[in-house]
Amino acid sequence: MTGQDWRNVTVGGERTRVRVLADLDRDAPYLWPSVGEYPVYDDYLYHVMLEDEPRNKLFRDAIAQEAPGATVVELGCGPDLLWTLCAAEAGAARVFAADVNEDSAARAADLASTTAHDIRVFGGEATTLSLPEPADLCIAELVGNIGGAEGIDAVLADARRRHLKPGAATVPAAVGTRAAAVCLDDLLGGRYGVRPEYVDYVERLLDAAGGFFDLRFCVGNVDRSALRTTDALVEDLCLDEGVADFPSVRLDALGPGRVDGLLLWLNLRCAPGQPVLDSLDTVTNWLPVYVPFAEPFDLADGDVIELECRAETVADDIHPDYAFTGALVRADGGRTPLAAESRYAGGPFRASRLHRALFESEPTAARRGGRGR
Numbered sequence: 001m002t003g004q005d006w007r008n009v010t011v012g013g014e015r016t017r018v019r020v021l022a023d024l025d026r027d028a029p030y031l032w033p034s035v036g037e038y039p040v041y042d043d044y045l046y047h048v049m050l051e052d053e054p055r056n057k058l059f060r061d062a063i064a065q066e067a068p069g070a071t072v073v074e075l076g077c078g079p080d081l082l083w084t085l086c087a088a089e090a091g092a093a094r095v096f097a098a099d100v101n102e103d104s105a106a107r108a109a110d111l112a113s114t115t116a117h118d119i120r121v122f123g124g125e126a127t128t129l130s131l132p133e134p135a136d137l138c139i140a141e142l143v144g145n146i147g148g149a150e151g152i153d154a155v156l157a158d159a160r161r162r163h164l165k166p167g168a169a170t171v172p173a174a175v176g177t178r179a180a181a182v183c184l185d186d187l188l189g190g191r192y193g194v195r196p197e198y199v200d201y202v203e204r205l206l207d208a209a210g211g212f213f214d215l216r217f218c219v220g221n222v223d224r225s226a227l228r229t230t231d232a233l234v235e236d237l238c239l240d241e242g243v244a245d246f247p248s249v250r251l252d253a254l255g256p257g258r259v260d261g262l263l264l265w266l267n268l269r270c271a272p273g274q275p276v277l278d279s280l281d282t283v284t285n286w287l288p289v290y291v292p293f294a295e296p297f298d299l300a301d302g303d304v305i306e307l308e309c310r311a312e313t314v315a316d317d318i319h320p321d322y323a324f325t326g327a328l329v330r331a332d333g334g335r336t337p338l339a340a341e342s343r344y345a346g347g348p349f350r351a352s353r354l355h356r357a358l359f360e361s362e363p364t365a366a367r368r369g370g371r372g373r
C-alpha cells in the first residue's frame, strides 16, 4: 500500500519490524507510543510540554494560589524547573526539586544556580529521596495519558509519608481517567502503522521496559465524535486527600455500530475549584489511550458495556498495569464477558489485534550489523 513500510525495532538483542505510515495527513488520527511512563525524556518531549499552554496555565494558577510562604517540593522537575521557578516567584519560602533523570537534574541545578531563589535540586527517584525538611506543598507533574500511569498515586503516597507535612497540598489535586468504547479500525480506516519518526520512541520505550510486550498506544487527532458509547470515570485519584477510587461503570451504546476497544483519557484538576482539563476536548500533550478488546463486536440500541478497572503496580511498585473486565449486556439481557489490558511492562507480545497489525512477527535474535530500515 502506498506510504506503508516496515522499520526494524531492535531491543535487547532481538529484532522485529514495525509498520510505518509515511503519508499520513496532518489531521488524520495517528498512533503514538505512550512514552511518559518511561525514562526516555528528551529535549523534544520536554519542549512539547513547555509549549502545552492549557496544561501550563492550570499549573501556574494552582501554584500561584498554593505556594506563597510555603516550603515546596517538586517531584519530577525536568531540566527547565518550570514549576519550581513558578513557586519561587510566587513567594515560596524555599523549593526542593528532584528528577530521576540525572541529566535533567544536573541541568535543573545549573539553572537554579543562576537565580537568587532558595532552590535545592536533587537527582534521583522520588521514592528513595530524603529531603532536609518536610514540605507544605508538593508539585508533581507525573500525570499520564491514563491519569495514574506515570505512578503519581504511588509517588504521592510515599511523599505524604516521608516528604510532606500532614495536610500538605498537592498540585495536581486530582487526576481522573474517563473511558468509552470506540472502533479504532474505523478511525484509522484500517491502516495501521506509526509515523516513521516515532519508531525510535517505540524502540526506546521497549528497551526501558525490559523487552518486547504489548506497549500502550495513544491515538492523536480524535474527538468525541469517535465515541460509540457514553463515557464514565474509571480511575479517580484524589491526590490531595490520598484517596484512589476505581468505580464500576456502565457505558450505554449511542446507537448501532462496531467497537473494538476502549478509549481512555485524562481529567486533570490542578487545584480545588479550578477547571478540569479534559484531554479529549483539549489540544494538549496528553493523548487518549486505546486499549483493544480481544475481538471487535457490534453494538445495538439498548446495549450496555459494564466495566471495572483495576490498577496494580506489578513491575516496580510505582507504575500500574491496568486491567478492564466486565460484560457486554444486550438489550434482551444476554451477557458476553469482556476483558482488556494495558500493561506498563512485561506480559505477552502480539497478543492483541492492534499489536499483531503493527508488528510483523515475534522477535528473533538480531544479526550483527546496522539497524537497517
Ligand SMILES: C[S@@+](CC[C@H](N)C(=O)[O-])C[C@H]1O[C@@H](n2cnc3c(N)ncnc32)[C@H](O)[C@@H]1O
Pocket: 036, 039, 041, 049, 050, 075, 076, 077, 078, 079, 082, 083, 098, 099, 100, 101, 104, 124, 125, 126, 127, 141, 142, 143, 151, 155, 318
Ligand atoms: C512529565 S515530565 C514533567 C517535567 C516538568 N516538571 C514539566 O511539567 O514540564 C516528568 C518528569 O518527572 C521525572 N520523573 C518521572 N518519574 C519520577 C520519579 N518517580 N521520581 C523523580 N522524577 C521522576 C521525569 O524524568 C521527567 O523529567
